[in-house]
Amino acid sequence: MKVLVLNSGSSSIKYQLFDMPSQKLLFKGMIEQIGEKASKIKNHEQGIILILKKIQNIQAVGHRVVQGGERFQKPCLINKQVIKRIGSYCKIAPLHNPANLSGILACLKFMKGIPQVAVFDTAFHQTIPDFAYLYGLPYKFYNNLGIRKYGFHGTSHEYVTKEAAKILNKPLNKVSLITCHLGNGCSITAVENGKSVDTSMGFTPLEGLLMGTRCGDLDPAIVTYLQRRMNFSPERIDQLLNKESGLLGISGISNDMRRIRKAAKNGNSRARLAIKIFIYRIRKYIGAYLTILGKIDALVFTAGIGENQSQIRKNICFQLFDNLKKKPKVLVITTNEELMIAKQTFSLLSQMKTRLTER
Ligand code: ADP
Numbered sequence: 001m002k003v004l005v006l007n008s009g010s011s012s013i014k015y016q017l018f019d020m021p022s023q024k025l026l027f028k029g030m031i032e033q034i035g036e037k038a039s040k041i042k043n044h045e046q047g048i049i050l051i052l053k054k055i056q057n058i059q060a061v062g063h064r065v066v067q068g069g070e071r072f073q074k075p076c077l078i079n080k081q082v083i084k085r086i087g088s089y090c091k092i093a094p095l096h097n098p099a100n101l102s103g104i105l106a107c108l109k110f111m112k113g114i115p116q117v118a119v120f121d122t123a124f125h126q127t128i129p130d131f132a133y134l135y136g137l138p139y140k141f142y143n144n145l146g147i148r149k150y151g152f153h154g155t156s157h158e159y160v161t162k163e164a165a166k167i168l169n170k171p172l173n174k175v176s177l178i179t180c181h182l183g184n185g186c187s188i189t190a191v192e193n194g195k196s197v198d199t200s201m202g203f204t205p206l207e208g209l210l211m212g213t214r215c216g217d218l219d220p221a222i223v224t225y226l227q228r229r230m231n232f233s234p235e236r237i238d239q240l241l242n243k244e245s246g247l248l249g250i251s252g253i254s255n256d257m258r259r260i261r262k263a264a265k266n267g268n269s270r271a272r273l274a275i276k277i278f279i280y281r282i283r284k285y286i287g288a289y290l291t292i293l294g295k296i297d298a299l300v301f302t303a304g305i306g307e308n309q310s311q312i313r314k315n316i317c318f319q320l321f322d323n324l325k326k327k328p329k330v331l332v333i334t335t336n337e338e339l340m341i342a343k344q345t346f347s348l349l350s351q352m353k354t355r356l357t358e359r
Contacts, residue, residue: 008103020346044102062345067093068120078116125151127195151199183303184212190289212255215245250274302335
């Protein structure tokens with residue numbers, strides 16, 4: 001089965017075509033600058049048309065959807081109800097779900113009869129218990145507005161969890177890990193017996209670690225202070241916290257760890273500080289997650305920084321497990337969110353086919 005995997009962002013569509021179940025990558029590409037002034041590609045529909053000119057004989061599509069709320073704990077076949085529900089989550093994920101939905105709607109329009117599956121970034125974290133996902137706000141804000149920790153990067157954390165279980169030669173439901181997804185976006189997850197029990201990202205992907213351009217953990221009073229003191233609008237604050245902060249904001253150089261490390265080597269003190277904060281916060285979370293998990297089989301690193309920056313990994317791990325009797329393994333696992341989406345799409349459609357033939 002040829003499965004097209006789509007990651008529709010606000011101005012781009014990343015796509016990969018897999019042959020399943022062989023998992024062979026047949027084609028990959030990216031449409032950029034969607035909707036930008038100088039661009040010929042005005043919207044996601046036009047982007048999808050371009051992709052369909054390059055790729056034929058698609059038998060299924062797997063869509064990355066960032067926010068699946070409490071409703072979606074697993075991938076699901078897209079129908080009218082699912083579209084409505086994904087649309088309703090645009091309110092809590094205005095920076096992500098609208099673009100994901102545009103990609104889905106464009107595919108439904110131009111690929112009639114081809115099954116479309118939604119795979120949610122939040123799904124893996126739906127096993128987090130209430131005492132870990134609730135914020136200290138009046139309970140009605142959870143009940144009425146859905147304000148709680150959802151967690152993101154779930155497809156990546158789930159993928160590396162499954163790979164780690166294979167490497168450790170343990171059944172998935174017996175494996176406990178701390179998984180660090182360190183890319184442009186960064187998050188860290190506590191995995192107990194194969195399930196996510198806490199993660200650093202929250203209601204949005206802004207919470208937690210210091211990231212490329214996102215600030216991570218912040219005293220919420222800073223937001224109201226900026227509103228009053230600087231007269232910042234909600235949009236300006238979103239821009240500040242999501243696009244101008246993190247490694248970029250501290251270093252004043254770049255959001256890219258490679259460039260920051262180069263500047264640090266050349267003696268730039270703000271670059272050094274940015275790296276220190278980045279590492280300090282990861283170590284702090286690892287400490288917290290070690291406490292809630294008791295013991296772990298492995299600490300897992302993945303994504304751009306996690307996979308490629310051995311010095312950063314070394315600094316994170318420095319004397320980290322000295323007090324533990326049984327030292328966990330440290331694993332570096334290349335994440336593959338697209339393959340995970342292709343696998344889940346194929347698996348869901350195969351299960352449905354089996355169910356239909358059994359009836
Ligand atoms: P995204 O989260 O946008 O998918 P990545 O997972 O590629 O991005 O992570 C981007 C970060 O990873 C950057 O800070 C970059 O410096 C680092 N990175 C990516 N590839 C490499 C590499 N080959 N060597 C060193 N660092 C890398």
